Amino acid sequence: MAALLGMPVINKDYRKVRITIAFQPLERKFEVSNSAIQKDRSWISDIATVFAPGFKILKAVEDYCRQNELANRDDIHESLESLKGIVNNPIGLIELNSDLDIETVTEIFIRINSAGTVLSQADFAMSKIAVNEKYGGNTLRKAIDYFCHLAIAPEFYDQLVETDNEFTRTEYFQKMAWLREENDDLYDPSYTDMLRVAFTSEFKRGRLQDLVALLSGRNFETREYEERIAEASFAALRTGIFNFMNETHFKRLVMILRSAGFVDSSMISSQNAINFAYILYLTLRKQNENPAVIESLVRKLFVLSILTSRYSASPESQFDFDIRNIHASGAATYLHNIINAELSDAFWTFRLPQQMNTSNASNPSFNVFLAAQVKMRDKGFLSRDITVHDLIIHKGDVHHIFPREYLKQFGFQRSRYNQIANYVMTQSEINIAIGAKSPSHYFKELFDQCNGGGLKYGGITDKDELLENLKMHCIPEGIEEMQVEDYDSFLARRRELMAQKIKAYFQSL
Numbered sequence: 357m358a359a360l361l362g363m364p365v366i367n368k369d370y371r372k373v374r375i376t377i378a379f380q381p382l383e384r385k386f387e388v389s390n391s392a393i394q395k396d397r398s399w400i401s402d403i404a405t406v407f408a409p410g411f412k413i414l415k416a417v418e419d420y421c422r423q424n425e426l427a428n429r430d431d432i433h434e435s436l437e438s439l440k441g442i443v444n445n446p447i448g449l450i451e452l453n454s455d456l457d458i459e460t461v462t463e464i465f466i467r468i469n470s471a472g473t474v475l476s477q478a479d480f481a482m483s484k485i486a487v488n489e490k491y492g493g494n495t496l497r498k499a500i501d502y503f504c505h506l507a508i509a510p511e512f513y514d515q516l517v518e519t520d521n522e523f524t525r526t527e528y529f530q531k532m533a534w535l536r537e538e539n540d541d542l543y544d545p546s547y548t549d550m551l552r553v554a555f556t557s558e559f560k561r562g563r564l565q566d567l568v569a570l571l572s573g574r575n576f577e578t579r580e581y582e583e584r585i586a587e588a589s590f591a592a593l594r595t596g597i598f599n600f601m602n603e604t605h606f607k608r609l610v611m612i613l614r615s616a617g618f619v620d621s622s623m624i625s626s627q628n629a630i631n632f633a634y635i636l637y638l639t640l641r642k643q644n645e646n647p648a649v650i651e652s653l654v655r656k657l658f659v660l661s662i663l664t665s666r667y668s669a670s671p672e673s674q675f676d677f678d679i680r681n682i683h684a685s686g687a688a689t690y691l692h693n694i695i696n697a698e699l700s701d702a703f704w705t706f707r708l709p710q711q712m713n714t715s716n717a718s719n720p721s722f723n724v725f726l727a728a729q730v731k732m733r734d735k736g737f738l739s740r741d742i743t744v745h746d747l748i749i750h751k752g753d754v755h756h757i758f759p760r761e762y763l764k765q766f767g768f769q770r771s772r773y774n775q776i777a778n779y780v781m782t783q784s785e786i787n788i789a790i791g792a793k794s795p796s797h798y799f800k801e802l803f804d805q806c807n808g809g810g811l812k813y814g815g816i817t818d819k820d821e822l823l824e825n826l827k828m829h830c831i832p833e834g835i836e837e838m839q840v841e842d843y844d845s846f847l848a849r850r851r852e853l854m855a856q857k858i859k860a861y862f863q864s865l
Contacts, residue, residue: 554596562676617727
């Protein structure tokens with residue numbers, strides 16, 4: 357349609373571009389127009405000219421035949437008539453009764469579109485928002501799209517000003533203008549994230565299919581559709597989007613996450629954990645809760661949800677359950693109940709160490725352990741001055757305490773030597789210096805280093821400082837005597853120590 361009418365479309369970079377299709381009347385074939393075609397007189401380089409209101413087919417035939425020195429005008433006339441006839445070709449349309457619920461509409465769409473892209477409830481919500489110009493949905497849709505793109509690419513700001521002057525005069529644009537100088541990538545929300553947070557915080561519901569229904573005006577009690585409900589729903593969603601985009605709110609959330617030790621996006625395995633942390637923050641702000649209390653509650657629920665993968669399996673159902681209970685019993689009381697149920701002594705003693713019996717370096721438990729080290733200002737493994745925070749930010753090495761090459765000499769496979777209980781953050785030069793030595797070898801050299809020997813690994817020369825460093829990293833006592841046969845017992849003991857460190861960290865939030 358865009359090619360026929362000569363209308364611009366917006367590409368993935370949010371730039372308006374023309375899709376120009378060329379037509380060859382003699383061979384009756386189409387091609388995407390290019391510079392070679394534009395110089396070739398046998399092509400009509402842009403079919404939009406044929407469908408323009410002032411197009412005269414007889415004159416076009418005469419001009420084409422003259423330029424190409426053709427005698428048979430009938431063939432060209434017939435070819436152009438066939439081209440213009442494209443607009444009469446039927447397009448398959450399936451009309452659905454407006455009273456159908458969203459589940460039925462979704463099911464019909466999925467069956468028809470089985471070979472295409474699977475759409476989410478957020479996609480349906482975005483389309484519902486976009487088509488409603490009566491309540492400003494078309495502009496709201498732009499605001500959501502633009503905010504998410506600006507959060508990832510601040511340089512898009514100048515392009516937005518250049519290409520969408522009408523939008524830049526809206527309040528939405530003023531609310532998001534701060535993103536032009538924002539380079540923090542800890543939380544780069546998608547439109548699904550933005551809708552989840554705005555909807556759940558403002559409507560006290562967690563299922564996006566409910567948003568689609570409410571924007572349609574559905575009355576959940578009478579099952580009728582009422583215009584007043586649609587109007588009120590658009591107004592509430594607009595408020596939720598403004599709250600989401602608010603610079604103070606957004607930056608305060610990121611600050612809270614960083615204060616919990618999550619200083620790099622690679623440490624956060626669940627975007628929905630951030631989403632609900634933001635929902636809780638906005639909810640407590642609206643309730644005029646004390647800022648210090650807000651920070652503590654948001655930190656604790658965020659870390660709990662990372663540790664337990666709370667929003668991984670059925671996030672919408674869990675969002676819905678949590679937000680209803682937060683409003684029913686209060687956030688502090690509800691969080692206290694969750695902690696008692698999910699983080700009992702059995703969790704810290706048995707379940708968490710078991711969770712860490714894995715070779716997955718992006719395991720949530722290991723990320724929380726690193727966050728604990730950041731918050732406790734721990735130094736890197738065998739580092740005197742460089743912190744774990746510095747190593748994470750600047751992509752330091754993940755060192756194997758029992759070196760990988762050492763274990764491979766004994767036939768260990770990847771799943772065994774890459775256990776997260778065998779990992780520590782360290783400087784690359786320390787990692788390289790240790791090489792494939794056994795722990796009994798290089799740890800004895802470390803203790804010699806603290807007794808006047810030369811520097812071999814890092815800059816620690818005091819035994820008490822070394823022992824404190826090992827304690828920071830939960831290295832079991834007796835490491836300087838350990839050989840390959842001690843590896844499994846080392847892992848088991850270190851998992852227990854890591855779990856206790858995470859427990860102490862969580863209780864400090």
